[in-house]
Each structure stands twice: as structure tokens, then as C-alpha cells.
Amino acid sequence: MTVALKHIAKGTGYSMSTVSAILGGRAHLHSKTTQSRVMEIAEKLGYQANSGARAMRRGSFGAVALVMGPEGHTYLPQDLLAGIEETLAREGLNLIIVRVSEENLQSPEKIPHVLRERMVDGLLINYILKVPPRLTELVNQRNCPAVWINDKQDHDSVYPDDFRAGMELTQALLDIGHRRIGYIDFSETVHYSRNERMRGYSECMLAAGLEPEVSFYPVMRSGSSFGDQAFRNWMTFPRRPTALISYYPPTALLYAAKTEYGLEVPRDLSVVTFSDRPDCSLGLEIGCMLLPEYEIGVNAVQMLLGKLAARKTKMISKSFPGKFYPGDTCGAPSC
Numbered sequence: 001m002t003v004a005l006k007h008i009a010k011g012t013g014y015s016m017s018t019v020s021a022i023l024g025g026r027a028h029l030h031s032k033t034t035q036s037r038v039m040e041i042a043e044k045l046g047y048q049a050n051s052g053a054r055a056m057r058r059g060s061f062g063a064v065a066l067v068m069g070p071e072g073h074t075y076l077p078q079d080l081l082a083g084i085e086e087t088l089a090r091e092g093l094n095l096i097i098v099r100v101s102e103e104n105l106q107s108p109e110k111i112p113h114v115l116r117e118r119m120v121d122g123l124l125i126n127y128i129l130k131v132p133p134r135l136t137e138l139v140n141q142r143n144c145p146a147v148w149i150n151d152k153q154d155h156d157s158v159y160p161d162d163f164r165a166g167m168e169l170t171q172a173l174l175d176i177g178h179r180r181i182g183y184i185d186f187s188e189t190v191h192y193s194r195n196e197r198m199r200g201y202s203e204c205m206l207a208a209g210l211e212p213e214v215s216f217y218p219v220m221r222s223g224s225s226f227g228d229q230a231f232r233n234w235m236t237f238p239r240r241p242t243a244l245i246s247y248y249p250p251t252a253l254l255y256a257a258k259t260e261y262g263l264e265v266p267r268d269l270s271v272v273t274f275s276d277r278p279d280c281s282l283g284l285e286i287g288c289m290l291l292p293e294y295e296i297g298v299n300a301v302q303m304l305l306g307k308l309a310a311r312k313t314k315m316i317s318k319s320f321p322g323k324f325y326p327g328d329t330c331g332a333p334s335c
Helices: 006-010 015-021 032-045 052-057 076-090 132-143 162-175 192-207 229-236 251-259 293-310
Strands: 063-070 094-099 122-126 145-151 157-160 181-184 213-216 243-246 270-275 286-292 317-322 323-325
Touching: 006 015, 006 032, 063 243, 076 293, 122 132, 122 293, 145 293, 157 162, 157 293, 162 181, 162 192, 162 243, 162 286, 162 323, 181 192, 192 213, 213 229, 229 243, 251 270, 293 317
Parallel strands: 063 094, 063 122, 122 145, 145 157, 157 317, 181 213, 181 243, 243 270, 270 286
Antiparallel strands: 286 323
């Protein structure tokens, strides 16, 4: 026998409208006790929701797609995913994760279904490096509500305030006595945050009457030698920096500071970075500006839901500040 809502209503003693609300994604309208009773009887009777029929009745699919790029073009921290999933779950919505590549986007038969047909209520786009123009074109053509994550745009995006993060990380070092603070970027990332963080650092230094010192180097892995003569001169100069801010997690910096230059961290050199969680790969918790990934995930979903509810084509973008965490690599200067 097919179990229908009327059977659950009879088993619980509640009305059909109450049972329908709880099983139809509007459980928050009723008490936890009522929710538990309905779910208990539904499970006991073997009730299975017909999501297709529900979608037709409600005019929605009850799902959101997280569109990501291939490896190297996307970044999905654990806290970001948790913020997205938990916020969707509270609204009774499911999450579908889809990966796309520039190559697939050029071939009509390889374009993912979520970009070809209406099968989700909205899109969360987490394609942060070298976004293919074709992806933006498809999103606009489909007229499906979309929010961009970790991508600085005027509308429909949620991202960290990287300029403020650069300023506050620099100010944290100034506050404990550092004056010779260098900024190093040894990544190959093509992302707005590179300029924003460096600009925040530079403006904070200038506001304090200090000269910014910025250096760029090729990607270095832990254990690599910093053979660049300019960097060597920087580290061995009598008035070398007492603190370094690194765009990228600075495991190679820490390794080189100790093995090549005999510096103790943080006694001789403080090293800090930007990260969603402290890096402990070398046995030290690296001081950092913690990026608000969970908050970004929550607010990306809330913005998307706002677009759906208000039927707005565009919403003003939002940025969120980070929080300084000194870890084991940040201390007052010894000289």
C-alpha cells in the first residue's frame, strides 16, 4: 500500500495541513515535539516523499547547485561547505555539487545539466580562478538566480574583505612593536585577493609613517631553497624585517628561516598569513588572519534565498572581515 499524508495524519492525530507542512519543507512552522511525532509515524509507515510531485506543487525543486571549477580553479574549505549545507538544511533544501571546466563549457553535450535545464532553484558559484566567460554567459542566459562565492563583484557575490584583512593583520604586528614588516607573495594565484591584501598592508604601513616592503617570488614548496639573491639580501641585511606577512601559507618561509638563516620563530622573526584555519604542518600553529569561510557560506545561501523570495535579479554584494589569530609564530620583536 502506498503511504499517503492522510495515513500519517490519522496515525498522529494531526491535521493534513500540519503533516504536509512538516514533510514538505516547512517544519519550522511547528514545534519540535510535533515535528518528531510526524517524522516518527512517517518512518514507521514507510512513507517516501515524491520530490517530483512536490516540485510541481510548490513550483520549486527543493535543491541548490554548488558549481565549482576543476582542481586548481576552485577552493572549498571545510567551514565554507558546512555553512552552505547547514543553512540549506534548515530551509529543507538539498545541495547538489557540480564541477565544470572550460573545455566542457565549449561543448553543448558536455555542459552540466544544471546549466542547460531548470532542475535546481538557484546556483552558488565557487569558481574563483580564471572564470571562463562562457560560464558567466550561461548563467546570465539561463536567468537562474545565482550567487558568486569568493569573487569580488558589485552584485550577487559574497567574499572576504581582503583589503581589511591585510590592514588588520599589519596593524596587529604594529601593535606588538614591529616596525620593519615585509610582505611576500610567492603564489601564482590570479585572484583579486592578491592585490587587496597587499594594498591593505601597504596603506596600513604608510598610515603608520613606515615604508612598505613588498616582494614577489615563484611558488616555493616546503623544503625548497630560497636562492633568489634579493630575498637573501633581505634576510641577511642588518636591519632586516622582524616580521613577514605571507599571502600564501608560509611553510617554506618557516623552513628557510630556520635552516638557511638560523632564525628562531617568533623570537627572531614573526611570520603570519591568511587562512581559513591555522596551519600546523611544521609543528607550529602559524599565526594568521582567519578568513570567515563559515559566515560566507551562510550568507551566500541567505543571499540566494533572498533573491528567490524577492524575485530580484541583482543584490548588492557583501564582504566579511576576518579575525586575527597569533598562533605560535607571532611575537614581539627582539631587536
